[in-house]
Amino acid sequence: MHTVEPIRWTPEGVVMLDQRRLPREVVYHTYTDYREVAKAIQDMVIRGAPAIGVAAAMGIAIGVERSSAETLDALRAEFGTICDTLARTRPTAVDLFWAIERFGRRFAELALAAEKNSAGARGVARLKALLVEEAKKVHQERQDADREIGRFGAELMPKSGRVMTQCNAGALATAGIGTALGVIRVAVETGHSIEVLVPETRPYLQGARLTAWELHQDHIPLTLITDNMVGHFLKTGGVGAVVVGADRIARNGDTANKIGTYGMAVLAREHNIPFYVAAPISTLDLSIGSGEEIPIEERSEEEVTHLAGMPISPEVRAAHPAFDVTPARFITAIVTERGVARPPFETSLRELSAHS
Amino acid sequence: MHTVEPIRWTPEGVVMLDQRRLPREVVYHTYTDYREVAKAIQDMVIRGAPAIGVAAAMGIAIGVERSSAETLDALRAEFGTICDTLARTRPTAVDLFWAIERFGRRFAELALAAEKNSAGARGVARLKALLVEEAKKVHQERQDADREIGRFGAELMPKSGRVMTQCNAGALATAGIGTALGVIRVAVETGHSIEVLVPETRPYLQGARLTAWELHQDHIPLTLITDNMVGHFLKTGGVGAVVVGADRIARNGDTANKIGTYGMAVLAREHNIPFYVAAPISTLDLSIGSGEEIPIEERSEEEVTHLAGMPISPEVRAAHPAFDVTPARFITAIVTERGVARPPFETSLRELSAHS
Numbered sequence: 001m002h003t004v005e006p007i008r009w010t011p012e013g014v015v016m017l018d019q020r021r022l023p024r025e026v027v028y029h030t031y032t033d034y035r036e037v038a039k040a041i042q043d044m045v046i047r048g049a050p051a052i053g054v055a056a057a058m059g060i061a062i063g064v065e066r067s068s069a070e071t072l073d074a075l076r077a078e079f080g081t082i083c084d085t086l087a088r089t090r091p092t093a094v095d096l097f098w099a100i101e102r103f104g105r106r107f108a109e110l111a112l113a114a115e116k117n118s119a120g121a122r123g124v125a126r127l128k129a130l131l132v133e134e135a136k137k138v139h140q141e142r143q144d145a146d147r148e149i150g151r152f153g154a155e156l157m158p159k160s161g162r163v164m165t166q167c168n169a170g171a172l173a174t175a176g177i178g179t180a181l182g183v184i185r186v187a188v189e190t191g192h193s194i195e196v197l198v199p200e201t202r203p204y205l206q207g208a209r210l211t212a213w214e215l216h217q218d219h220i221p222l223t224l225i226t227d228n229m230v231g232h233f234l235k236t237g238g239v240g241a242v243v244v245g246a247d248r249i250a251r252n253g254d255t256a257n258k259i260g261t262y263g264m265a266v267l268a269r270e271h272n273i274p275f276y277v278a279a280p281i282s283t284l285d286l287s288i289g290s291g292e293e294i295p296i297e298e299r300s301e302e303e304v305t306h307l308a309g310m311p312i313s314p315e316v317r318a319a320h321p322a323f324d325v326t327p328a329r330f331i332t333a334i335v336t337e338r339g340v341a342r343p344p345f346e347t348s349l350r351e352l353s354a355h356s
Numbered sequence: 357m358h359t360v361e362p363i364r365w366t367p368e369g370v371v372m373l374d375q376r377r378l379p380r381e382v383v384y385h386t387y388t389d390y391r392e393v394a395k396a397i398q399d400m401v402i403r404g405a406p407a408i409g410v411a412a413a414m415g416i417a418i419g420v421e422r423s424s425a426e427t428l429d430a431l432r433a434e435f436g437t438i439c440d441t442l443a444r445t446r447p448t449a450v451d452l453f454w455a456i457e458r459f460g461r462r463f464a465e466l467a468l469a470a471e472k473n474s475a476g477a478r479g480v481a482r483l484k485a486l487l488v489e490e491a492k493k494v495h496q497e498r499q500d501a502d503r504e505i506g507r508f509g510a511e512l513m514p515k516s517g518r519v520m521t522q523c524n525a526g527a528l529a530t531a532g533i534g535t536a537l538g539v540i541r542v543a544v545e546t547g548h549s550i551e552v553l554v555p556e557t558r559p560y561l562q563g564a565r566l567t568a569w570e571l572h573q574d575h576i577p578l579t580l581i582t583d584n585m586v587g588h589f590l591k592t593g594g595v596g597a598v599v600v601g602a603d604r605i606a607r608n609g610d611t612a613n614k615i616g617t618y619g620m621a622v623l624a625r626e627h628n629i630p631f632y633v634a635a636p637i638s639t640l641d642l643s644i645g646s647g648e649e650i651p652i653e654e655r656s657e658e659e660v661t662h663l664a665g666m667p668i669s670p671e672v673r674a675a676h677p678a679f680d681v682t683p684a685r686f687i688t689a690i691v692t693e694r695g696v697a698r699p700p701f702e703t704s705l706r707e708l709s710a711h712s
Binding site: 228235270304311315 | 559569620676677
């Protein structure tokens with residue numbers, strides 16, 4: 001099955017598909033400056049927690065690669081600035097911070113080796129090259145993780161019938177085959193006969209624009225609905241399972257994901273429909289005990305009062321929390337690349353995160 | 357408090373505010389042909405169950421008034437055609453059928469009197485005039501009913517804090533002060549300090565376009581949200597009550613209303629927030645035992661895949677049920693112009709509908 005690539009490392013720079021212009025236009029941008037990458041993350045050229053992790057990794061790599069620093073100290077200082085800039089882009093997606101931390105550790109490790117060898121300018125050049133390799137490795141790991149998530153998750157999908165998802169947790173959101181859509185893709189590949197119910201996911205319409213587009217390209221049957229049809233279809237639409245992605249998962253299993261996920265989870269439970277979260281281990285934030293500690297990004301009101309630049313309401317106040325938190329008690333299982341975590345998540349998630 | 361008039365009887369014809377063009381343009385159309393009125397109902401120039409009832413009444417009146425029939429038999433035949441045409445416009449709103457039945461009874465009564473008096477052409481002219489009076493009476497009764505609903509409902513509203521509504525159950529939907537918004541208006545008039553959370557209500561955006569506009573005009577504080585924020589705000593937003601309108605209420609209290617109402621009701625119960633339905637007695641359909649018998653209008657898929665004429669998704673299948681059914685067990689009370697019905701609704705609604 002062909003899947004689209006939202007981000008790619010090339011000799012010319014970091015190439016990203018501009019997701020804001022899908023499905024009407026397929027436009028790629030090439031970024032050679034880490035500040036441009038940070039702006040692209042903030043402006044949602046690329047979105048989806050795992051893909052943001054890859055973008056952050058590639059942003060650090062391009063920043064380091066294109067740095068004029070020739071000494072280790074100069075590069076270290078610039079590395080710090082790069083990481084700070086990327087960290088200020090989007091607050092909820094933990095994969096962003098996961099990537100930054102991973103690069104921090106890798107940088108420290110490589111810098112130590114370079115100092116030991118007193119390698120000078122050649123050591124700095126080598127360090128830069130190895131950080132680029134690290135970014136490519138992050139991308140490859142994402143792709144592998146999605147495949148594994150898909151494999152574990154597909155077994156939980158109904159053999160036939162409807163599955164509901166939310167927003168876009170597909171290739172565009174992960175730079176692999178997708179988390180939630182990866183589960184659906186592998187299920188379809190392995191013979192399940194599934195139709196996907198796709199809520200449009202206002203205000204950005206990631207469902208209508210991105211998920212519908214990905215599924216349509218892969219010839220997986222889908223029906224597009226508005227967000228307020230979720231309850232009606234969970235009640236009457238023959239839905240066998242819900243599968244969504246995640247932006248951050250707390251130690252106890254509470255999950256932050258695109259606004260609307262919480263309501264969908266409550267409605268799924270009302271109708272005894274299993275509710276699955278599909279996410280890589282990197283989305284786990286073991287530093288926080290519960291969802292109450294997850295910062296929720298507030299985006300601009302204009303994104304609610306306008307659509308494609310046109311006002312859809314009079315000039316009134318609007319709210320725009322981009323995510324909500326689904327308490328663990330509404331989640332049937334969390335599907336990771338290392339296996340399926342079931343309640344109590346405090347235990348199962350700890351176990352999965354420990355063995356690697 | 358000033359409230360907007362969505363429909364008005366004038367010597368020139370039936371004047372309607374084109375709600376499809378709000379809030380950007382305030383445009384009125386004058387209809388002199390009942391077929392145009394039927395088309396206006398179908399195309400949603402006017403919408404909202406009680407307002408559709410008024411429009412149907414005025415549509416019949418204009419059809420009869422402008423009829424060239426000079427004998428009772430000719431007028432009776434034309435009356436039948438007029439009613440049939442109006443009945444085929446929107447299937448869910450019971451007020452439409454209520455108005456048609458009411459005029460059927462009134463016509464029969466007046467025709468009988470005319471025959472008794474052998475009044476001939478003068479009798480026919482008089483009958484036409486009396487049916488016009490009946491339409492004006494329907495409009496006046498709506499306005500009175502809204503006031504009473506508002507008075508009963510205001511007492512159920514929190515003294516201060518947030519109230520959530522759905523779609524537009526305002527002046528634009530009823531031709532009075534509104535049902536759900538009538539409750540909010542009277543609450544504000546009587547000193548409650550209320551902010552209204554207004555879901556935009558896709559695909560037609562009645563919340564963003566109409567409810568936000570009405571409240572803004574009346575200087576009632578509001579915050580516009582997308583439909584998928586409903587769960588998040590019922591969980592975290594300090595909402596003291598939900599109040600919505602209704603398109604049809606079954607004998608047992610099951611209520612059909614704008615798509616999304618059911619999900620909102622389930623989420624309100626999850627957070628122990630009272631969920632009120634505000635509707636005139638005419639919205640009661642005592643002929644059906646439960647919500648399962650309410651026909652749900654399926655509108656065009658294009659209304660989901662497009663917004664203001666622009667495609668928002670690739671060319672995929674979409675679903676567009678315009679309404680959903682909220683089972684009575686999620687409803688705290690039903691507020692009518694004759695008082696507040698509480699569970700068991702089978703009994704309380706029967707009692708309210710009996711005394712008049």
